[in-house]
Amino acid sequence: MKLLNLIFTGLLVGSTSAAEIEPKVPVKLVEPRLFSFAQMCDTQLGMGGYEHDVKTFGLAVTRINKMKPDFVVICGDLVSKANDKSWADFNRIKAGFKIPCHCAAGNHDVGSKPTAESLQAYRENIGKDYYNVEHKGYTFVIANTQLWKAPLKGESEKHDKWFKGVLAAAKKKVSPVVVVVHYPLFVKTSDEKENYYNIPLAKRMELLKLCKENGVVAFLAGHTHKLVVNEYKGIQLVNGETTSKNFDKRPMGFRWWDVATKGKMVHRFVALEGMDK
Numbered sequence: 001m002k003l004l005n006l007i008f009t010g011l012l013v014g015s016t017s018a019a020e021i022e023p024k025v026p027v028k029l030v031e032p033r034l035f036s037f038a039q040m041c042d043t044q045l046g047m048g049g050y051e052h053d054v055k056t057f058g059l060a061v062t063r064i065n066k067m068k069p070d071f072v073v074i075c076g077d078l079v080s081k082a083n084d085k086s087w088a089d090f091n092r093i094k095a096g097f098k099i100p101c102h103c104a105a106g107n108h109d110v111g112s113k114p115t116a117e118s119l120q121a122y123r124e125n126i127g128k129d130y131y132n133v134e135h136k137g138y139t140f141v142i143a144n145t146q147l148w149k150a151p152l153k154g155e156s157e158k159h160d161k162w163f164k165g166v167l168a169a170a171k172k173k174v175s176p177v178v179v180v181v182h183y184p185l186f187v188k189t190s191d192e193k194e195n196y197y198n199i200p201l202a203k204r205m206e207l208l209k210l211c212k213e214n215g216v217v218a219f220l221a222g223h224t225h226k227l228v229v230n231e232y233k234g235i236q237l238v239n240g241e242t243t244s245k246n247f248d249k250r251p252m253g254f255r256w257w258d259v260a261t262k263g264k265m266v267h268r269f270v271a272l273e274g275m276d277k
């Protein structure tokens, strides 16, 4: 029996890559904490069952309010099918946050190939799809990865110019940068081929270089619907758990980040409370 158990455990470990399981990363800061924030991913109302996702997003709002972070970010795919009802439900639940909530746009929000119309609809219903927020010496850069994944003439150039400008300004101020987006740059290795889950290789390399040269310390994304924790030349790249559907069968919840000065940041999982009620 023991032998069978060992074989079974070995098979389980062997079938899961290190980047896809709960990572063995420090969860406590060594330095004094400056602030905390929550990272939500893919609230995606309609992905895990509409009523389910409405309920879990509400549970997340309650849990996050109770924990009193400085703010929350949502890494895109706010809704599954963008329409008047889903936008209205999303905005109604989001309004329950007692702290600021900064949203990034996902492929389900503005389309896998964004258009002038889809961007306009997002901007009217949710707000800006790219902007930056200064917080206690840090610069949070909320970008629109759809404009990197499937460039749109007249929009992607502006977005790129803005992104470079914000990073340059942060570097000048020696402000550590946290990028908040929907698509991760890569999932397994920085040089992997392009697929549904990452950014085209040439663009990815340009962005990794920009991030490295301009003080980016963390790159937070969603889209994978599974926990992915990577590191690139000292930059933490983290895709967290969703509240809609997790393909890796992890519980519904979000990532909690504790931040110290000089780009020191640690994260841990927080499960939703009240899931079985």
Ligand SMILES: [Fe+2]
Binding pocket: 042, 044, 077, 106, 108, 223, 224, 225
């Ligand atoms: Fe999604």
